[in-house]
Amino acid sequence: MHSFWSEKSLILVLLMVACVLLVAVLGLLFVVPYWGFAGIHPMLPQVAGIVFALILAGLLAGFGLLMAAIFLGRDVPFSAWLRSLSAKGLLPLLIAVGRLVGVSKKAVQHAFVGVNNELVLASVRSRKKPRRVLLLMPHCIQFSQCPVRITFQVDNCKRCGKCPIADLLRIKERYGVDLAVATGGTIARRIVVETRPDLILAVACERDLVSGIQDTLPLPVYGIFNERPNGPCVDTRVPLDEVRAVLASLLEKA
Template sequence: MNPTTPDRSDAASEAGPERYYGARKRLFIGLITGTSVILCTILLLVWAIPSIGLANIHPALPYVSGFFMLSLILLIAWAALGLVLNIVKGRPVLGTSRIRGLTIKLFLPLMVMLARFFGIPKEKVRHSFIRVNNELIRGETGRFNPDEILILTPHCLQNSNCPVRLTYNVDRCKRCGSCPIGDLIALRDHYGV
């Protein structure tokens, strides 16, 4: 081994070309599991405590509210379990691919609060989330027709000295080679995007 070349650990090589700042999927999985357990427990308490008084209003009301709370608990547990299995297996399972975004939007703020309670920095949770989210997106094996793909690029790709503004019509590009826009147009034309 060359002493001037740093040794790449398994964690660094696992991250590939992207940098995750030492983030691990384990942190995300632990936090989402803890968050869902706490959320389900709170929902159970929300049902159990007032159900005694609900029986005074109508005898069936504790059962109706119990069914509603149980449905909510099962939905949260299913979403969290589906997301964890999606992370572990690398592909959507249990029909959770459509609710992945909603699950993450629901759980991420709660996971940050739980991490703060345990003294875990918010940045560590965010890096773990970015790593997990990138892997989940890569795991989706959807095929798209070229006419279903939209290429969005920032203005900064265009040479600032170029007299042609491409904001509304990229086909006005002269393809002079002073910026990568011409190459992107060539790729677009080649693949029919």
């Protein structure tokens, strides 16, 4: 797995490549029809130039702010808009650029979640600590042979210790946060709507974390990758020390 700094570097490089490509495409979209504009009206080339310049300036400003936030690790103006832009607009572009330069989709998703986490932490730390935090877990962390139903009611857990649920319940009680287990995206969205958290700390695989971050915008989601000693979707594990560290960082500040 990449370290955070390599993830940050990867996203920055892909952003720069994407920025160059977008500028080139916008240039072609302007230059190709430019000479025909004058045949419609003598002022149309100048008007078109201004419009394209404004679009280009907006794109470059967005890219610049995002790069500054990633590089500095601090909150910047329009941070919520930047997270939305990166999750819904830029991520597909970064995946496409990654393929062009030989970077796998999974690696780009992994790096994206790491950078998203840094943006979320910077945004949250610049404001009052969140009043309501939701720990959102995938159903696959429950012991696969367990007969107890914990979806929607995680307190049904018998705390036998065969899966991470018992430890997560102790973390829930220690920090006074909400804990929920979802079997899929639809139920996860329902839980979020019912809980109305200020911050979500979600554990899942790369694909589910990325889709969850996109689906819950503009709510901030801090993503943690699950551990899969038995393969995907069966008796997966939670990096509990990372969960505790994030909660301590966010909720125990002065």
